[in-house]
């Protein structure tokens with residue numbers, strides 16, 4: 433399944449979230465308030481609209 437990516441809210445680096453999602457399942461999913469740590473060590477909380485797929 434494709435990997436969901438995030439852009440760090442602190443340093444704007446794009447990084448893989450570690451969450452793989454079927455694209456259709458993602459559209460109907462309710463992802464909220466997950467913490468992720470970017471490669472530079474910034475911990476931030478992300479909502480569903482923060483996730484994106486890289487083609």
Ligand SMILES: [Zn+2]
Nearest residue numbers: 440443470474
């Ligand atoms: Zn960062």
